[in-house]
Amino acid sequence: MSAKAIMIQGTMSNSGKTFITAGLCRVFMQDGYKVAPFKSQNMALNSYITSDGLEIGRAQAMQAEAAGIEPKVTMNPILLKPTSTMGSQVIVNGEVMGNMKASDYFRNKTNLIPEVKKAYDSLTEEYDIIVIEGAGSPAEINLKENDIVNMGMAKMANAPVLLVADIDRGGVFASVYGTIMLLEEEEKKMMKGVVINKFRGDVEILKPGLDMLEEKVHVPVVGVVPYESIYIDDEDSLSERLTKYSIKEGIDIAIIKLPHISNFTDFNVLELFKEVSLRYVRNKSELGKPDLIILPGTKNTMADLSYLRESGLEGTILRLVNEGTKIIGICGGFQILGKELHDPLNIEHGGSMRGMGLLDISTTFEKSKVRTRTRGYWAKTEDIYEVYNKEISGYEIHMGGTKNLGTAKAIITLEDGRIDGYGNENLSVWGSYLHGIFDNEELTKSIIKTLMNEKGITSEENNLSLKDYKEEQYNKLADLIRNSIDMKKVYEILEEGV
Numbered sequence: 001m002s003a004k005a006i007m008i009q010g011t012m013s014n015s016g017k018t019f020i021t022a023g024l025c026r027v028f029m030q031d032g033y034k035v036a037p038f039k040s041q042n043m044a045l046n047s048y049i050t051s052d053g054l055e056i057g058r059a060q061a062m063q064a065e066a067a068g069i070e071p072k073v074t075m076n077p078i079l080l081k082p083t084s085t086m087g088s089q090v091i092v093n094g095e096v097m098g099n100m101k102a103s104d105y106f107r108n109k110t111n112l113i114p115e116v117k118k119a120y121d122s123l124t125e126e127y128d129i130i131v132i133e134g135a136g137s138p139a140e141i142n143l144k145e146n147d148i149v150n151m152g153m154a155k156m157a158n159a160p161v162l163l164v165a166d167i168d169r170g171g172v173f174a175s176v177y178g179t180i181m182l183l184e185e186e187e188k189k190m191m192k193g194v195v196i197n198k199f200r201g202d203v204e205i206l207k208p209g210l211d212m213l214e215e216k217v218h219v220p221v222v223g224v225v226p227y228e229s230i231y232i233d234d235e236d237s238l239s240e241r242l243t244k245y246s247i248k249e250g251i252d253i254a255i256i257k258l259p260h261i262s263n264f265t266d267f268n269v270l271e272l273f274k275e276v277s278l279r280y281v282r283n284k285s286e287l288g289k290p291d292l293i294i295l296p297g298t299k300n301t302m303a304d305l306s307y308l309r310e311s312g313l314e315g316t317i318l319r320l321v322n323e324g325t326k327i328i329g330i331c332g333g334f335q336i337l338g339k340e341l342h343d344p345l346n347i348e349h350g351g352s353m354r355g356m357g358l359l360d361i362s363t364t365f366e367k368s369k370v371r372t373r374t375r376g377y378w379a380k381t382e383d384i385y386e387v388y389n390k391e392i393s394g395y396e397i398h399m400g401g402t403k404n405l406g407t408a409k410a411i412i413t414l415e416d417g418r419i420d421g422y423g424n425e426n427l428s429v430w431g432s433y434l435h436g437i438f439d440n441e442e443l444t445k446s447i448i449k450t451l452m453n454e455k456g457i458t459s460e461e462n463n464l465s466l467k468d469y470k471e472e473q474y475n476k477l478a479d480l481i482r483n484s485i486d487m488k489k490v491y492e493i494l495e496e497g498v
Contacts (some may be wrong), residue, residue, distance in 0.1 A: 012136070020365055061233075070143050083348075161193075163180070251276045254287060256293065338402065356431045
């Protein structure tokens with residue numbers, strides 16, 4: 001028997017669709033159902049590599065984790081990774097289809113409907129419930145033609161819809177009313193409930209407005225979800241994490257918010273250390289004098305290196321490193337730390353560029369994309385981090401190959417014999433292609449401990465378990481959903497369908 005489905009749409013981007021979808025996945029899982037997330041088309045630079053080496057949106061991997069299942073490419077058949085303001089790399093069924101301008105993709109996306117339907121149908125044969133997430137808003141009337149991610153997907157799956165609205169940004173009644181009124185009559189009938197998200201205050205004061213809203217849109221409000229700090233992986237560049245800017249006593253870690261930043265979820269684990277201030281920095285005036293600078297992954301390494309140069313951030317970073325600040329680069333950030341970048345096939349920018357020169361390495365961009373989950377062992381580096389020969393795991397997503405020009409120190413040897421990552425002599429500067437490298441708890445604890453020792457700060461024993469912490473957060477999210485959304489009504493909506 002095929003699965004029942006429910007779809008979560010939003011009045012706007014970052015309304016909380018990903019959050020509510022993950023929460024429902026955990027609730028259904030706790031209630032004994034086999035549940036899977038699905039998003040037909042995701043536009044995000046945070047991605048994940050499945051166990052069979054295919055690329056999907058990080059949010060769907062997180063939602064699968066909340067559902068207690070292994071992420072699969074069928075949960076996100078189309079992933080768009082922006083390479084510029086006008087175009088994206090198009091990934092279909094986990095593999096690169098090519099780069100397209102937005103206008104070209106819009107004209108051709110109907111050709112991908114069979115792939116979306118095939119992926120969705122495969123999940124319905126395996127699971128009891130599918131929680132489908134939309135994108136942006138269904139009321140983006142300029143994009144409604146041939147829609148495959150909002151109401152077009154709801155029709156394809158014959159799924160009832162819950163509409164999520166963010167009250168924290170204001171105008172919640174207008175956004176709900178406007179969204180529903182811009183739908184076609186057939187689509188309005190599919191809208192079965194409204195969820196008000198990120199509420200602060202007394203719900204009793206809100207209730208008269210909710211009653212008036214229900215009268216006007218003829219759709220019940222099935223829940224008001226309080227604003228609560230629950231730490232799960234974010235989907236895109238609108239994440240509130242990227243606006244954090246606070247420094248407290250202890251270790252100050254500054255992540256450079258590159259214009260094409262990708263996989264910033266790599267660093268979420270650092271927030272779990274109470275001794276650490278983690279902040280995202282956009283310009284040199286914000287940088288200050290951190291203990292550690294991280295250059296994150298990027299979808300356009302050469303363009304973001306130009307940004308560092310033109311903004312003056314490169315010069316400021318080089319001065320700070322010369323004064324003793326440590327720096328780590330991940331994936332594209334690792335490439336930027338080197339001496340040379342070459343793009344003979346015009347994969348990104350074309351031609352060659354001088355890197356920051358902090359590592360004696362050279363990167364050449366290639367047509368084929370490295371896309372794999374892997375593991376290896378930390379090399380002997382004078383035991384700076386006390387993790388010699390410890391297993392290190394993560395996943396690679398890059399289109400460049402990097403070689404040692406002579407004096408760089410190898411830091412990780414992968415199980416297939418390849419070298420991943422290089423550092424300078426004392427590891428004050430190092431980088432790696434491995435996304436998720438900070439999820440290796442022993443290494444991350446050692447990095448933080450080393451920074452604290454150098455500042456003369458006494459570190460307490462940290463019994464951090466990332467897996468346990470994530471489970472705690474998913475269960476906390478499920479409790480939030482149960483306490484604020486009428487789950488009896490949600491189950492009725494599931495049973496009745498459309």
